[in-house]
Each structure stands twice: as C-alpha cells, then as structure tokens.
Amino acid sequence: MSIVQLPQPSAALVECRGLTMKFGGVVxxxxxxxxxxxxxxxxxxxxxxxxxTTFFNVLTGIYRASAGSLQHMGHDLRGMTPQQIxxxxxxxxxxxxxxxLELSVFDNIAMGExxxxxxxxxxxxxxxxxxxxxxxxxxxQARELARTFNPSLAGRMLHAAGSVSMxxxxxxxxxxxxxxxxxxxxxxxxxxxMTHEETRELMADILLVRERIQGLTVVIxxxxxxxxxxxxxxxxxxxxxQRLCEGTYREIAANPDVQEAYLGQSHEQAA
Amino acid sequence: xxxxxxxxxxxxxxGIVLIAAFVIFALHAESETTLLVLxxxxxxxxxxxxxxxxxxxxxxxxxxxxxxxxxxxLAACAAVVLVFRGDHFxxxxxxxxxxxxxxxxxxxxQIGYCGVMNFAGAAFFGVGAYTAxxxxxxxxxxxxxxxxxxxxxxxxxxxxxxxxVLRTRGHYAALVTIAxxxxxxxxxxxxxxxxxxxxxxxxxxxxxxxxxxxxxTVFGTSFSFYANYVALAFALMLAAFVLTRRINRSWMGxxxxxxxxxxTAAATFGIHxxxxxxxxxxxxxLFAGTAGAxxxxxTGFVAPANFTFGDxxxxxxxxxxxxxxxxxxxxxxxxxxxxxxxxxxxxxxxRFLLYAGAVILILLFRPQxxxxxxxxxxxxxxxxxx
Numbered sequence: 001m002s003i004v005q006l007p008q009p010s011a012a013l014v015e016c017r018g019l020t021m022k023f024g025g026v027v028x029x030x031x032x033x034x035x036x037x038x039x040x041x042x043x044x045x046x047x048x049x050x051x052x053t054t055f056f057n058v059l060t061g062i063y064r065a066s067a068g069s070l071q072h073m074g075h076d077l078r079g080m081t082p083q084q085i086x087x088x089x090x091x092x093x094x095x096x097x098x099x100x101l102e103l104s105v106f107d108n109i110a111m112g113e114x115x116x117x118x119x120x121x122x123x124x125x126x127x128x129x130x131x132x133x134x135x136x137x138x139x140x141q142a143r144e145l146a147r148t149f150n151p152s153l154a155g156r157m158l159h160a161a162g163s164v165s166m167x168x169x170x171x172x173x174x175x176x177x178x179x180x181x182x183x184x185x186x187x188x189x190x191x192x193x194m195t196h197e198e199t200r201e202l203m204a205d206i207l208l209v210r211e212r213i214q215g216l217t218v219v220i221x222x223x224x225x226x227x228x229x230x231x232x233x234x235x236x237x238x239x240x241x242q243r244l245c246e247g248t249y250r251e252i253a254a255n256p257d258v259q260e261a262y263l264g265q266s267h268e269q270a271a
Numbered sequence: 272x273x274x275x276x277x278x279x280x281x282x283x284x285x286g287i288v289l290i291a292a293f294v295i296f297a298l299h300a301e302s303e304t305t306l307l308v309l310x311x312x313x314x315x316x317x318x319x320x321x322x323x324x325x326x327x328x329x330x331x332x333x334x335x336x337x338x339x340x341x342x343x344x345l346a347a348c349a350a351v352v353l354v355f356r357g358d359h360f361x362x363x364x365x366x367x368x369x370x371x372x373x374x375x376x377x378x379x380x381q382i383g384y385c386g387v388m389n390f391a392g393a394a395f396f397g398v399g400a401y402t403a404x405x406x407x408x409x410x411x412x413x414x415x416x417x418x419x420x421x422x423x424x425x426x427x428x429x430x431x432x433x434x435x436v437l438r439t440r441g442h443y444a445a446l447v448t449i450a451x452x453x454x455x456x457x458x459x460x461x462x463x464x465x466x467x468x469x470x471x472x473x474x475x476x477x478x479x480x481x482x483x484x485x486x487x488t489v490f491g492t493s494f495s496f497y498a499n500y501v502a503l504a505f506a507l508m509l510a511a512f513v514l515t516r517r518i519n520r521s522w523m524g525x526x527x528x529x530x531x532x533x534x535t536a537a538a539t540f541g542i543h544x545x546x547x548x549x550x551x552x553x554x555x556x557l558f559a560g561t562a563g564a565x566x567x568x569x570t571g572f573v574a575p576a577n578f579t580f581g582d583x584x585x586x587x588x589x590x591x592x593x594x595x596x597x598x599x600x601x602x603x604x605x606x607x608x609x610x611x612x613x614x615x616x617x618x619x620x621x622r623f624l625l626y627a628g629a630v631i632l633i634l635l636f637r638p639q640x641x642x643x644x645x646x647x648x649x650x651x652x653x654x655x656x657x
Contacts, residue, residue, distance in 0.1 A: 060539050086541035098536040103528055104646050110522075111529050114541040117522045121550065124521035125514060131521055135649045158648050176540070 013038045013184060013217050014059070014077075019068035021054055021241070028054040030241035031068065036184065041210060041218045043228045043249065046238035047261055052221045053095060055238070056186050060092055061085045087115055089183035093173040095192055095221070101162030105153065105172055108161050109142040112176035145175045148212065149205050167198040171205060178209065185209070187220040191227055203227050225253070237261065276335055282325060283332030284343050289316075291347035295354050297610070298361050306614050348505065352498055362497035364613060366569060369504035370562040371605045375589045376511045376598060377558030382587075383596030383644070384524060385551035386531030387433075388445035391452035392586035395425040395556045397578030399563025401459070404471045404573045414476045418507075418564045425560025426553045433552055437545045440534070444548075452580045459575035470574025473567045476500075484571075500569040507565060508602075511558050515598055518554070520649055527551055528647075581623060585609075588626045591633055594640025604641065 012035040021029040029051045036042055044052045057063045059070065061082035070077040077085055091112065099108050110117065117138065118124070124131060139157070147154035149171045156164055161172055170190055177185055190206065191199040203226075210218065210231070222228050228235060229249045237244040237252055239261045245252055252258050293313055300306040320326040333340045355361040374392050381387045389395075399421030406417045432451055436443040460468045475484030475496075483499040518524050529537040530547045538544055567573045589608050593600025612622040633640060 062535060062539065082538040083541045083543055086539060092539060094536070098533050100529060100532040100536070102532065103525075104648065106651070107525050107528070107647060110525060111537070111542070112540050114522075114526065119522050119526060121523065124523045125517050128517070132650055134522075135651065139649075139651055139654065158646065158651060158654070160646055180540075 011038065012036060013072065015069075015071040017069045017071075019055075019058065019070055020066045021051075021058055021063060022066045028241050029058065029065070029068075032238070032241060032243060034236060034243060036217060036219055037234075039215055039217055040233045041220065041231055043232035043235035044219055044221045044238065045228065045235055045252070045258075046244070050238040050261075051241035052238055053188055054241070056092060056188055056219075056221070059085075059186065060090060083115075086180075089180075090186070091177040091180060091182040091184075092186035093170070093177055093188055093190060095188040097169055097173060099161045099169055099172055099176075101160065103161060104158050105146070105161050105164065106139060106142055106157040108172050109146065109157075109175045109179050110138050112179040113138060113141075114180075116180065142175065142179060145179055146171070148208065149175070167194060167201060170194070170202060174205065174209070178213070181213075182216070184217045184219070187218065187222075189221050189223065191222060191224045199224055199227065203230060206231055225249075229253075276332075279328050279332030280336050280339065281332070282328045283330075283336065283340060286320075286326075286329040287340070287343050287347050291350055294351055294606075297614070298351075298355060298364075300614065303615055303617060352494075352501055356492060356494045356498060359495050359497055362495050362501050363569075364610060366497060366501045366504040367566070368602075368605050368609050369501065369508045370566050370569075371586065371589065371609060372508045372601050373504075373511045373562035374559045374586055375593070375601045375605060376508075376515045377555030378586055378590050379596060379598060379601065380515055380518065380527075380558075381551050381555040383590065384519065384531065385527040385548055387548045387552050388442070389448050389552070389555065390445060390580070390587070391448040391455070391583055392559055393578045393580070393582035394448075394452040394455040395429060395559035396563035396566065396582075396586075397455060397459070397573075397575075398425040398428055399560030400567035400573045400578065401465060401471070401563075402560070403564035403567040404473045405465075407474050407568065408471065413478075414568060415478050417568070418561050421564025421567075422557040422559075422561035425556040425563065429556035430549055430553055434545075434549060437548050449580070452583050456575045456579055459578075466574070468575060470572060470576075473571050473573060475571060476503075476565075476568040483568075497569070500565070504562075504565060504569075507562060511562075512598060514554070519598070519647060523547075523550070524647060584623075585626060588630045590640075591630050592640060594642040594644055596644035597640065597642045600640055600642035 014036040016032060016034045019029050019032040019034075020027070032051070032055065034055075044055065046052055054063065058065045059077065061077065061080055061084070065078050068078075072088060072090070075088065077088075080088070100111070118131070118134060143154045143157055146157065150168060153164065153168050153171060156168075161169060164172070174187075174190070187206070190202055194202060206218070206220070207230070210216065220228075220232065232249060234246065235249055235252045236246045237255075237258050244257055244261055245255050247255070293309070297306060297309050297313075300309055317326075320329070351365070352362070355365075374396050378389055378392050381389045402421040402424040403417050406412050406420055407414065412420065432447055433444055436447050459465055465471060475482060477483065483503070484496050486496045487494045487499065518527070526537075526542050526547050527550075529540070529542050530544050534544050585608060589601065589604045592608065593602075593604030608626065612619050618625055
C-alpha cells in the first residue's frame with residue numbers, strides 16, 4: 001500500500017510549526033513541526049514520554065503551548081479555549097477513559113453534542129415540550145451511532161456507563177467524540193487495556209468510522225503496531241518531543257532511527 | 272398485569288397514609304420513650320418494607336400513577352396540618368423544616384449536581400432574612416415581592432463572592448464560602464444599624480391586605496396563624512422541588528454533572544465550566560435567600576445566632592443524610608435532623624456531636640446516603656431496548 005493510491009490528501013488541516021511545550025524544566029514538545037492533512041488517518045508513534053499525548057492536549061486546548069504556532073483552517077488554536085476548539089470541529093478520546101461512569105451511556109454521548117443542544121436556562125426550565133422533543137431526537141441519534149458499533153450497547157443507553165464492558169466504554173467514548181460530526185478526531189491509544197480480541201474488534205470499529213464518515217480526518221496514538229499498519233495512511237514518529245521521521249508504516253518500520261528510539265541500540269546488534 | 276398495577280397503586284396509597292400517620296404520631300409524642308419506640312418501629316418498618324420488596328412496589332405504583340400520588344400526598348400533608356391546626360409550636364417546626372428543605376434543594380443543586388461546595392448555606396439564608404427585615408421595616412414594598420428580593424440579594428452577594436475564584440481549580444471556592452459564613456455573623460454582631468447581636472424585629476407578612484399573623488377560621492375550626500406560613504413554605508418548597516427536578520432532567524443537569532465529574536473532559540466537549548458553576552450557585556442561593564426571607568417574616572425576628580456556621584453544617588448534614596443529589600431524600604433528612612433534637616430534649620445539647628457522628632458514619636458505610644441518587648433517564652425510561 002503506497003500513499004499514491006489513496007485519495008489525494010489536500011492541504012494541511014492542522015499545521016504546527018515550532019510548537020514547544022515546557023513544564024518547568026521538562027520540554028515535552030520541542031519545536032515540533034507537523035502537518036495533519038485533510039481526510040487522512042495519521043498514526044502518531046513514539047516511545048513513552050515522547051510527547052504524543054501532550055500534542056493532543058495542546059491541540060485540544062487543555063495545555064497552552066509555550067511557543068510556536070498551531071494553525072487550523074487559518075485560525076491559531078493557541079489562543080483558543082477548549083470550548084472554542086471543540087466548536088471548530090476537533091474532538092478526542094482519552095488514553096485513560098474519561099467517561100462519567102456514574103452517568104448513563106446516553107448522558108455521556110449527549111455530552112459530546114453539547115453545543116448543538118439548547119442549554120438556555122429558560123428553555124430547559126419552561127419549554128419542556130420542546131426540550132423533550134430535542135431529548136428524543138438526541139436519543140435516537142445517539143442510539144443509532146451506538147448501534148453501528150454494537151447493537152447490544154444500543155440497548156443499554158440508559159444504563160450507567162460504569163456498568164458496560166471495557167470495550168463498550170471505549171465505544172461510548174468514540175461515540176461521544178463522533179456525535180457532533182467533527183472534522184478531526186483524535187484517538188489516544190484506543191487499544192490501551194484491551195485484550196487481543198478486543199483490540200481486533202476496536203480496529204474494525206475504527207475502520208468502520210473511516211468508511212462511514214467521509215472526509216473525517218483521524219489522528220491515532222497507538223502502540224499496537226498491527227493496528228497502525230492496518231488503519232493508517234501515514235505515520236509520524238516522535239522522540240523527545242521532536243519529529244523523528246514520517247512516512248507510511250512500512251517506511252517508518254524499516255527506519256533504523258525508529259528502531260533505535262524504541263529499542264535502544266539493539267538494531268545494531270541484530271544487524 | 273392490570274391487577275398488579277392496581278395492587279401497586281393500593282400499596283402506594285397505603286404507604287403515603289402510613290407515612291403521614293407516622294409523622295402525626297411522632298409530632299404528637301410527648302414523652303421521649305414514646306418517641307424512641309415510634310422511631311424504632313419506623314426504622315424496623317422501613318427496613319422490612321425494603322427487604323420484602325414492598326417499598327419497590329410502592330415506588331412502582333407512584334411512578335405508574337403520578338397524578339393520584341400527587342393528590343394523595345397533598346391530602347396527607349393537609350391532614351398533618353389539620354391535626355395540628357391549633358399547635359403553634361408544631362406548625363412552626365413544620366414550616367422551618369420546609370424552609371430548610373428549600374435551602375437544601377439549592378445546596379443539592381450546587382454541591383450534588385455541579386460540585387460547587389457551599390459551606391455558607393445558613394449565611395445565604397441569613398442574607399435573605401435580613402434583606403426581608405430591612406425591606407419590611409423601612410419600605411412599603413409588597414411582602415410578596417420581599418421574598419424574591421431576599422433571594423436576589425443572596426444570589427447577588429453569592430456571585431460577587433465566587434466569580435473571582437471560579438476560574439481557579441481546587442478548593443478555593445469552598446474556602447471563600449467558609450470565610451463568608453463566619454464573616455457574615457461577625458458583621459451582623461457589630462453592625463448597630465442591623466440590630467447587632469440582638470437582631471431586628473420583623474413585621475408579620477401581609478399579602479394583598481391579608482394579614483398572615485392572624486389565625487384563620489374555616490367552617491368553625493380555627494387554625495394557628497402558623498398554618499398560613501406552613502402553606503406558604505410548602506408552596507415555596509414545591510416550587511424549588513419542581514425547578515430542581517426540571518434542571519436534573521434537562522441538558523442543564525447533564526452539563527452540571529459533567530462539570531462536577533470531570534472538568535477537563537467537560538471543557539473538551541465544549542461545556543463552559545464557569546458558566547455552569549455560577550448558574551448553579553445563583554439558583555441555589557436564590558432558593559436559600561427566598562426561604563430566609565419567609566423565615567424572617569414568619570418568626571418576626573432575625574438575629575445573628577440563627578445563621579451561624581454551625582447551621583450551615585446542619586444543612587450540609589441534611590443533604591449527606593438524604594443522599595447527595597437526591598431530591599426526595601431532602602425532606603425526610605431535614606425532618607430527622609431538625610425535629611429529633613426538638614423532641615428529644617436529652618440530645619439537644621449534643622446535637623452537633625450527633626450530627627458529626629452521623630455524617631461520619633454515613634460517609635463510611637453508606638456514602639450515597641439514605642436515598643441514593645438515580646440515573647437520569649429524562650422521559651425515556653424503557654426506551655433503550657435494542
């Protein structure tokens with residue numbers, strides 16, 4: 001599979017130049033240059049602590065970058081709040097699940113749709129008939145989305161999110177991110193804590209997302225290399241907060257620098 | 272099926288009648304032994320009903336027949352007032368319990384839904400009371416408007432206090448409310464215009480020429496004037512209850528829950544943390560202030576000693592006991608916390624000790640309280656079949 005056969009990725013959706021994120025003396029991102037192209041599935045790789053999740057956190061406005069620029073369709077994301085970035089169509093899942101386990105599955109998914117729901121005080125308190133219609137619409141949509149992943153999850157919409165299986169929780173997280181029809185979806189290690197069987201199912205889910213939603217751009221952080229191999233168009237490897245190399249999975253897998261970053265010097269001994 | 276539904280309804284009605292009878296007997300009990308025996312019977316009955324599944328049937332019946340339940344409950348409440356129609360003391364207690372419920376519903380909104388700690392419930396109650404005292408003494412504002420004015424005063428002071436610290440993370444908001452609660456009392460005690468430690472007298476309430484401080488005679492039976500205030504406090508509690516319940520069953524409730532549980536995730540999905548915290552704080556304090564204003568007009572007297580930090584903690588123990596975030600738990604919890612020390616003179620002196628002990632025990636062994644909060648199902652219950 002070479003990149004030439006894929007739908008032509010046009011200009012960059014997100015363009016990041018010299019992005020630096022410091023926590024005291026620790027440099028998590030060090031003058032990072034990176035493009036996310038329209039419509040691609042980009043794999044973000046690198047050893048632990050190489051800055052992948054930090055990049056997501058800067059991109060979604062949880063952290064404010066120390067320096068550099070982060071352009072999204074002509075806007076600088078650096079000056080924006082997480083709420084504004086969400087409205088711009090960027091959503092994510094978290095490495096350690098951040099579902100509200102004591103709320104229902106439906107509540108969790110509906111949360112992802114926050115800015116399309118009417119949150120006016122007057123509307124919510126005194127326009128109950130219209131509110132109920134909106135609730136029903138949102139419920140149907142959420143249930144449809146859940147059903148595409150797992151029909152039995154669609155039957156547990158009003159159960160506590162904490163009562164469904166680990167893989168279903170991950171699916172709820174993905175539904176929560178997708179319900180608002182984002183332009184860019186960030187998946188932070190979706191297979192973390194999953195068994196092999198569950199990882200395979202989840203991979204099928206992600207391929208399904210890609211197939212169903214045309215034009216969605218996905219960035220995925222993942223350690224499971226067969227996941228990366230199957231679903232990404234392009235990969236970028238980070239190391240010490242910098243871009244180590246980029247290319248298709250095969251290219252980066254064959255790159256000696258990558259092997260060194262992951263395995264230390266062992267490739268020399270192996271060679 | 273239909274028969275089952277009918278027996279459920281019968282169980283619900285019987286349940287409401289039994290609870291009303293229990294309340295009447297408990298309020299009637301003169302000796303402490305009688306009361307203790309009654310309490311033991313009540314606790315055993317409740318445990319038995321839960322064990323045998325009867326409680327569940329009662330609840331099912333109430334869910335299936337909301338309108339019948341509503342009217343029967345209303346009739347039961349009216350019966351309690353009717354039985355004690357001439358008893359000033361009992362009616363004053365009942366009205367106080369109802370007003371505490373209003374405050375605690377507001378605290379539930381702030382703490383239970385949105386996670387904004389408020390250790391100054393009694394102070395905001397006091398702001399409403401003093402506002403009512405000043406307005407009723409020095410202006411000719413109609414008393415029906417004095418009530419919301421008390422609420423608005425409490426809400427305004429509350430948001431002025433909290434807005435600066437809401438952007439910060441951690442427990443600063445809680446500290447600010449503690450400081451305010453203590454400062455409020457000291458301020459009242461040294462302020463001579465507001466009566467100092469002696470407090471202020473407040474004229475009784477009049478609504479459109481009807482003087483609530485006069486007893487009412489209906490069909491030859493005379494009612495204590497406190498019955499008027501019980502009715503008003505009940506209406507206020509009902510309004511607060513309906514509003515809080517509507518908030519819970521709406522996008523507002525969902526947003527507030529999201530803010531409480533995980534601010535980072537909430538922000539990532541576009542929820543404005545500060546907006547919801549301040550909304551919850553304003554509405555909750557509106558409840559507290561309005562209840563305080565009615566309390567002032569009812570008792571005819573406000574003094575700093577009524578609005579101490581200790582009283583704020585009593586309010587908190589009500590929501591912990593009832594179940595944080597559960598609206599139905601507020602009324603029984605407030606009744607237990609307020610009535611028990613009044614009835615059992617022996618424990619009056621040790622009440623704070625007992626509250627503290629009860630709160631510790633609950634948090635250790637049943638952190639969800641007497642009545643755990645339910646999942647929000649909007650009006651969709653049963654609609655999630657595949």
